[in-house]
Amino acid sequence: MMFEAKVYAERRERLISAMSGGLVLILGNPEAPYNYPANTYHFRQDSSFLYFFGLDQPDLAGVIDLDDHTDWLFGDDVDIDDIIWMGPQPSMSERAALVGVKQTAPLAKLPDILRQAIQKGRRIHYLPPYRGETYMQLENLLGIKVAGIPSNASGELIQAVVGLRSVKDDYEIAEIEKAVDIAYEMHTTAMKMARPGIIEREIAGIIEGISLSRGGPVSFPIILSIHGETLHNHYHGNILQPGRLMVTDAGAETTLHYASDITRTVPVGGKFSDRQRDIYEIVLKANMDTIAATKPGITNLSLHMMAARIIASGLKDVGLMKGDTDEAVAQGAHALFFPHGLGHMLGLDVHDMEGLGENHVGYDNEVTRSKQFGTAFLRLGRKHHPGFIFTIEPGIYFIPALIDKWKGEDKFTDFINYEMVEKYRDFGGIRIEDDILVTQNGHKVLGRPIPKKANEIELLMQEI
Ligand SMILES: [Mn+2]
Incomplete structure (x- = not known):
C-alpha cells in the first residue's frame, strides 16, 4: 500500500x-x-x-x-x-x-x-x-x-x-514498471478485440476494467478511436470498420498511484494495408531511433527535432512532403502531420507535475520553449538526467480541418505536396508511445515489451 x-x-x-x-x-x-x-x-x-x-x-x-x-x-x-x-x-x-x-x-x-x-x-x-x-x-x-x-x-x-x-528512486521505477505491465495487458487485449463491427466503448470498457482489477484506475481517461487524427479523442461511440486504424492511448495507476502511458495503433481486423504500413514504419522509426538516442545530457528538444526530421524525411519518401528536409523542419512544415510534442515527464501524474507549471518542469535557463506551431506544444525540452522517466510518442496524423486551413493559406507549398495529401484525408492517425527511464549511461524502455513492430502486431491480432 x-x-x-x-x-x-x-x-x-x-x-x-x-x-x-x-x-x-x-x-x-x-x-x-x-x-x-x-x-x-x-x-x-x-x-x-x-x-x-x-x-x-x-x-x-x-x-x-x-x-x-x-x-x-x-x-x-x-x-x-x-x-x-x-x-x-x-x-x-x-x-x-x-x-x-x-x-x-x-x-x-x-x-x-x-x-x-x-x-x-x-x-x-x-x-x-x-x-x-x-x-x-x-x-x-x-x-x-x-x-x-x-x-x-x-x-x-x-x-x-x-x-x-x-529524479525517480528505485522504488518509484519499480512502481512505474508495474504500471506498464498492467498497460501490457490493456493494450494486447485491445489489439485482440479490434475487429470490424465492435463498438469502441466495448474495448475501452474492458481495458479500463483491467486497470481497475490490477490496482488503480486508469491514469487518464482512455483515448481509443478509429479517428486517431483527433489527438485526445474520448468519444467511444464509433463502430470499427475494415480499413481503419485504431489508436489506443491508455495507461494504468498502481495502488501507490504511479502511472503508465502507452499508445499503440493497430489496423482494424488485424492486417495493415500497404499504405498504412508505409506511414506506420515512419512513426515506428521515429519512436525507436529517438529511444535509442536517449542518454544523460541530450536535450528532449533535440530528440523531438530528430523525430520531426525522421517524419519529414519519411513523408518525403512517400511523396507527401518535398524539398529540403532540414529546411522543412526548421520552418515547421512537418507540424501539419506531427502537431504535438515528442513527450512529457511521467510519475505520480501522467503528465508529471504539470500542475506545478509546465515550463518549470520541462524547461530551464538553458532550453526555453519554442514559439513555433507544433514544437511549441513540447512539454519537456530540457536536458535529460539519470532517473528521469518520460514518454516518447511521435505520431503522424491527417487532420482534414488543418489540411484545409494550411492549403487555403498556401502554407509551405515548397515542402507539402497538397495534391497527394488530399488522397489521405480519410487515413486517420498513428501514434506509438513508450515509457523510458534515463539511466547512468543510456536508457531503459520500462515494463514488459508491448508489441509495436507491424508484423508483431499482426501476429498477436491473429490470436483470440
Ligand atoms: Mn503521453
Whole structure:
C-alpha cells in the first residue's frame, strides 16, 4: 500500500535541505462531489502530498517547518458515526507513524499554527492548487483572495519539488514498471478485440476494467478511436470498420498511484494495408531511433527535432512532403502531420507535475520553449538526467480541418505536396508511445515489451 516510513522522511529531509526557510504547507485533497455532495468521484490524493506524506485519505494537511526541521500532519480521528459507515480506521497518530511523522493535530488547529507563523513574519510556502475546494481552503487559511492564490504560490517550493520529483528512486521505477505491465495487458487485449463491427466503448470498457482489477484506475481517461487524427479523442461511440486504424492511448495507476502511458495503433481486423504500413514504419522509426538516442545530457528538444526530421524525411519518401528536409523542419512544415510534442515527464501524474507549471518542469535557463506551431506544444525540452522517466510518442496524423486551413493559406507549398495529401484525408492517425527511464549511461524502455513492430502486431491480432 505504501513505501516504508523512512522513504517519506528522507524526502522531507531533502526538501528541507533544498529550501531557505519558513513553513511548507502541503494540502491533501478533499473528496470531490460528482452529482450531489455525498456521491463523490473516485478519491485521488494530491501527488505532491503522496510524495512527501504518503497517506491516501481525504482531508489531511502536511506542514514542514524548514527552520526547526519538524513536520506535522493535520487531520481528524474518526468518530463512531464514521466507523459505522466506513469501518474501523487507524488513528491519526497511527497513520502519521506510517510515514515517519511524530506530531499530529486536528485539522481545526491548522489555521492557528499558520496564523502564528504569519504574525511572526514567516513565509508560508504552498504549491499552485488545481481544485476549487483547495483554492477556498487556501483563502481561508492564508487570507489571500482566490484570484491572488496562483501568483502567491512559492517559486522556491515549486523548484525544490520539481527537483526532487523529477529524479525517480528505485522504488518509484519499480512502481512505474508495474504500471506498464498492467498497460501490457490493456493494450494486447485491445489489439485482440479490434475487429470490424465492435463498438469502441466495448474495448475501452474492458481495458479500463483491467486497470481497475490490477490496482488503480486508469491514469487518464482512455483515448481509443478509429479517428486517431483527433489527438485526445474520448468519444467511444464509433463502430470499427475494415480499413481503419485504431489508436489506443491508455495507461494504468498502481495502488501507490504511479502511472503508465502507452499508445499503440493497430489496423482494424488485424492486417495493415500497404499504405498504412508505409506511414506506420515512419512513426515506428521515429519512436525507436529517438529511444535509442536517449542518454544523460541530450536535450528532449533535440530528440523531438530528430523525430520531426525522421517524419519529414519519411513523408518525403512517400511523396507527401518535398524539398529540403532540414529546411522543412526548421520552418515547421512537418507540424501539419506531427502537431504535438515528442513527450512529457511521467510519475505520480501522467503528465508529471504539470500542475506545478509546465515550463518549470520541462524547461530551464538553458532550453526555453519554442514559439513555433507544433514544437511549441513540447512539454519537456530540457536536458535529460539519470532517473528521469518520460514518454516518447511521435505520431503522424491527417487532420482534414488543418489540411484545409494550411492549403487555403498556401502554407509551405515548397515542402507539402497538397495534391497527394488530399488522397489521405480519410487515413486517420498513428501514434506509438513508450515509457523510458534515463539511466547512468543510456536508457531503459520500462515494463514488459508491448508489441509495436507491424508484423508483431499482426501476429498477436491473429490470436483470440
Ligand atoms: Mn503521453
